[in-house]
Amino acid sequence: MKKKVSNNMYKKIKKSLIEYIISNRLFMSYVLISVISMVLVRKNTVGIFKSPFPFLTDLGIILVVGAIGYFIKPQKQYKYFFIWVCIFALIGLVNSIYYVFYTSFASFGELATLSQTETVTGSIWEKFRWNYLVFILLPLLFHLIHKKLSDSSYYNFLNCVEKGKKMALSTLIVGIFCLSISFAFAKKSDFSRLNKQWNRLYIVERFGAILYQGNDLLQTLRPKISSLFGYEDALRAFNEYFASEENQKYKEDNKYTGIANGYNLIFVHMESMEDFAMDLTFNGKEVTPNLNKLSKEGMFFSNFYPEVSTGTSSDTEFTLLSSLMPVASGTVFVSYYDRNYNTIAKILSNNNYYTFSMHGNLSSMWNRNKAHPSLGYQGMYFEESFQYTQDDVINLGINDKLFFKQAITIIEGIENEHQNYMGTIITLSNHSPFIFQDKYGEFDLSDTFVNSNGETVTTNYLSGTAVGNYLTSVHYADSALGDFLTYINESSAFDNTIFVFYGDHDAKLTRKEKNYLYNYNKENGSVYEEGNENYTQYDSFKHELNKKTPLIMWTKNSKLKNTLKGEVKYYMGMIDVAPTILNMLGYKNEYALGHDIFNIKNNNVVAFPNGNFLSSVMYYNNSTGEYYVINDSTVIDDNYVDKTKESVEKMLEVSNSIIVYDLLNKKESSND
Template identity: 30%
Template sequence: MRFIHVKNRRMFDGLFNLLANNIDVILFFSIVYVKLISYEKSISSGYMDKSVIFPIAASILILISFSFLFKEKNRTSFLYIVDIVLSAILVADLMYYRYFKDITTVAAIRNAKLLQGVSSSVGSVASAKDLYYFLDLFILLPLGRIYKKRRKNSKPLPKRILSFLIIFALGIGINAGVFYRVSKEQPTLLTAMSNRIYLTNMIGNIDFHLVDSYNYINNAVKNSKDLPEERVKDIKAFLQKNNSSTEESNFKGIGEGKNLIVIQVEALQGFVINQKVNGQEITPNLNKWVNKCMYFDNYYYQVAGGNTSDAELMSNNSLYPAQSGAAYYTYSGNKYDSLAAALKDKNYYTAALHGNSEGFWNRNVMYKAQSFDDFFGEHSFNVDEKIGLGLSDKSFLNQSLEKMKNFKQPYYSFLVTLTSHFPYEAVDKYGDFNVGEYEGTFIGKYLKAIHYTDAQLGKFLDNLEKDGIMQNSIIALYGDHFAIPKDNAQQLFKFENESSSDDYTWFKYQKVPLLLHFPNDEYAGVNHRYTCQMDLYPTLANMYNLPKNYMFGKDMLNGNSQKVIFRNGSFIDGQNLYVSWSNTYYDLKSGTKVNETEKLKKEKDEYTKELQYSDDLQNHNLISEFSQKK
């Protein structure tokens, strides 16, 4: 009996010593696990794959395994430093998600210098709740010092290596099983990463960043080599089929010899059109012009990490945004078969105009790459009124009009506005637009900002008409991207009296207006067809009788395509909406969920392949190769 008691006592002492000697490891695992789960809930939008607990635990075990290579005192310091780094990454990821609705990638970090000037935007998505991720660091610092002082013994190196190998193997083994499951359920997800939020919800934050880093390095190595000839042939065949003329010839050549004026409006989201607040029209000027234009009310933005620059890329080239980061930076050395280049071949003068610094989003390089004759940036204007990031829309549009009057005709003018830029705080002192109960709220600030920009656009369009410029011009005006980020979705839903807040409801509002104006207000009316930014260039190409060679979009006024593919893998096919991050289908009319069919699965696979084709085309500068072989 005494022997059993002694044996139990030794077992208890052994277990106690094991726990006491590894309290730093246990605390690290527990704290980091809670942080990672909290992060997953923040980006899950109501959907979180519960099996993510396994890769999260596995990734923490892998990090812990390396700590066993250190002596115990240094091990505690190592874990503390890793905790700091992970906390900083999680907070940065949350801020990035709130602004871009996406997950931070290596390519996005490389492009961080392009975000100069939007520190107020980044700051505005920071939250006091984010301090939660750092609270433990202040508590653990003094405890860690006490713990290290009391530690006297240190395991010999062979035992530490054995501990490292066992824990590392356990973590790798769990992850291998998870990755195998993901690769079976979504065959291209780990490599194409077309749906980063969904992927993160399946494998966790740490594993996502490891996969992203691996893919970034792997792609850099692969892209330094030539694509297999079969792959190049597949891409060429796809483009030839996609750009073949439709049987119809609506609006064919209607714009030949006419000026083209394209206006990309900062953060002009569709829900403000013909909408009121506190009894006042939010966009009274655009509402007037909607009735004088061909108005597309189901026109979707498709931007990714490049935001405004992505909208420019798609509208002028009909190429998808970069898989990660900004194409305006990553592919600035490529050859482009752009709208400006095609019009230059028809003796058009081409100019881009924007009231921000020339280097912002690498525009000074990219406009040259797209064959614009001139770029009128901040230094080409008299900066007599600055609001927010740069020259006010009022001054920019007035000065742009004076410049355009002196352009050699026919010309293509591409104008990008600025004042209604997130976070919409810069125009409070300009105008007295009363937003009623929304005063001081995020959406209230946006309504004021876009009301200001609407007034300037109204004056600009009225002056184009008054000066007779419209008589010989076709005008396209559209919004570049969302105005209300996902973390403020509830304010938008409340404003729109939406009782539901599911993904289908969210997508209903991810539209931007597209207005096409023809001389004498011809062809005015509403077009309900599902279209997107990728479709603008093919449509204009038909109007101006331009060649179509390397476009991924379709003509909005010919054919019957209603395809809208988003960079994250979501898509619309005219009847259904696929939400990639929850792997869910919705009926577009009713909003009810539908089961995946063979037809829908085939569409999903085809659209994923289309995104990969666009990536390959840009990664390997294939337009240059194709054009040389003509």
């Protein structure tokens, strides 16, 4: 009897399932194709199988959105579902490509910067993978299914059998159930990260790509209506942060206070210049001989890390001058350029310095023509200020050699007209995609060695690789830098000037590409793997630590030269530059989030926009909760990790609020 009942129940369920599929073929196709898009975007980025929750969240949203389609007449449902299939496929395609460049996810706040994003527009085809075409084929597949259903009188059949409200309700219930499971297992910190939005990787790993993108849209619209909500809480947190005892620490004077008072200041922004290139030689020749010489003559900060987000170069320009972090969504230069910022340029211009910026590209690139005046630059010398032909262009603008040659003349003129000045010179030739090998000049990357058979063999294994192309480009940029230093030393000007050379960000080389450099087996052309005695450890933590860039202070002034000399090994971020430099000049920025490195020393914490952080003892990955101990003899206390993590999150939140809510402007207004 029980067996008969069981068989009948099975047949009934089977019949109901078949009937559901037959009468919901279009909807089922919409769900399946949309889910495939979301699974693929995770496969291309953070990985599929880390957790079921992003799948449940994506599925829940797809079902909730799909439920609305049941309120539409069957003949018109296709258009509704097709729009959403295209939206989900577009989310997958854009983020898959975006992840290759930034190891992050796209933001609506950055749509306005697409024409500014040189990295993407310059090398998108170089990075394009053919499996991305699936995102284009999926909407086409949905359209073909629709055509097939139309030919089979499917929609006429639905008019007779479909119960729209009932199907919408049941679908909505299932969708909400999926979302409820995902949210029920989420921690309080997960929702906090979702709200703050700055750890994009974690949000997608935990909540899926659809919820991330929807939440990002809300965050992008937030500045438009920021006065309607959140301001009071942001202002309270801002006041508490800067009044806190923790913030008042490390503010004292030190031996460098005022040593450069009255000196001129020139920043040399070195595009994509990474520190690791300084350690490399090929056939007895250094990749960066001029930079290496500079590091020995000046004050070299050997553990210096940019703190950029998706704004790359523009993030660095902003962070260095303001001692604030990049904004969580979008970029400051495009979305928040009209805010009030306390910058090096503004502080010095208020003290009778003439301030200027210089770049061999269009002033509209990264919206610099609007952002730079907002940061305090009084003069701007861009592409139109230089004489050149198309043959003088490398990649995106005037080649560095010609740029430096003409820049010297302009700066000499500025020195003749102004008693004091501060400027930023932004180089360009060493910009990705590093493919202009015919313009970089020759640099032999070959390696000669004696193999196990006693034969002398020459290999050029880096030729044509991403790292090889980058090193050739770096060598050219270094050569141009050498010319610039020659101009400075031969000029009668600049005796009262400090030059600060810094790499603006890493070159976006992948771990796999750099691992090829460190673990190539010259004997057989393979790559050493972990466990081999010749293997050089290069895991994800080593890769992050390897993204440091040079920071060198240098002067030809005989009085100051011996003071600005030597290696500084403290871990330092881009936001620490302004407090350190301003102290030397005899000024302060009371709203700096960074520190004078000579006060905080080994207690400094370098925070990154995604919530990762680096200290003298560890590197912490905020997405995984894992950390790497820099010194094996150090014992890490869990309380130290939690406390530092909390401090970093608070700082990021305050920084973002200063930008989004224009708190410095309102602070000044309230003090007037």
